[in-house]
Amino acid sequence: MLTAPIERMLFGLSDDHVIVEPHSGQLMHPEALVAFQRLSADARDAGFDPQVVSGFRNFDRQRTIWNRKARGERPLLDSSGEPLDTGALSDREIVYAILRWSALPGGSRHHWGTDFDVVDRAAMSDNYQPQLTPQEVCDEGIFGPFHCWLDKRIAAGESYGLFRPYAEDRGGIAPERWHLSYAPAARELQDFLTAARLRDLVHKSDLALGETVCEDMDAIFERFVRVPERCYPQENT
Template structure:
């Protein structure tokens, strides 16, 4: 059985485990923030200016996003980023379509503060509206040069334990080149995030499509939540 503080941390039910990044006002796990600050130092030396644009996200916030999409108040996109007609989808199909781009409440890695989304602030003007879409982070996109540099840092083991959990399309979450995770703590928390614990949480919430989600939760967990061991950097890369 999880202790109350650990349960609050795992599911984003509190923010006691995160601190403010003074450069962005976003909340991050303290160890993730240290790793990001070290990476940022190297990036600045290379001519970039990394900035966190989305850090810790509470369960309630993730639930609002999910319910708005499930109820047609926000667009639900296909794999190419085009809006879907959700009226033509079954509840299962709709849930899986939402999961392509948005995490299930209670299962978002953003709950932990170990995961965050970044941009290169030096590549855009202060009034630029960040969208966090594939076109921005493609090699020829506005943030492409920064991410090519980051590719090299991660592959060389020079990213201080930070890696991309959604670097490739494994048939679940769409690739998110902008999403970084602090491996040492994130891996520990992922081990605690079981189907049974998540099911108990969701059954007590007012999540839309709840019956369909719980019915297919094992498939959702395998396809959209669990990040395989081989995706995590080795111990030497976490130093």
């Protein structure tokens, strides 16, 4: 049985566990913020300027994103980023198409504040609006040099516990090179999250296609929600 504070933190039902990152105004878990500040200082010495563009997201915000896609109000994309014809898809196919690019409400690591999306402000012109696309973060992209630098820091165990939970394509969420996670706190919170708890939350929520999600929750949880232990850094500094 989860205590109320842990449940609210786990599912993004409260923001009591996050604080403001002063430069971006984004909300972050305090320990993740300290790790990001330490990494940012090193990055600035190397000529980069990391900026958080999306930190904590509450359940309601994630549900709005989900419902708009499920109702056809926002486009669905295939694994290559091309638009799908939603009229030709079953409910189950729509659910899995959404999950490829958007986290299930209640199952988003952004709820914890331990996870955040980052760009290199030093690489942007004043009017540039980051889109968080694979093209931006590939080695040849606008943020490529920063991420190549970060790759080396993570591999060397010099990223202060920050890592990429979606660094590779495991057949679930598409790779997100821009998505960083603070391993010590995220691992602890993930241990509380189960398919049964998430199914119960979705069942009680006004989530479009919620019944389909609940029917397939065990598979969804393993494929799209749970990050395997092997993906976490073995040693955190």
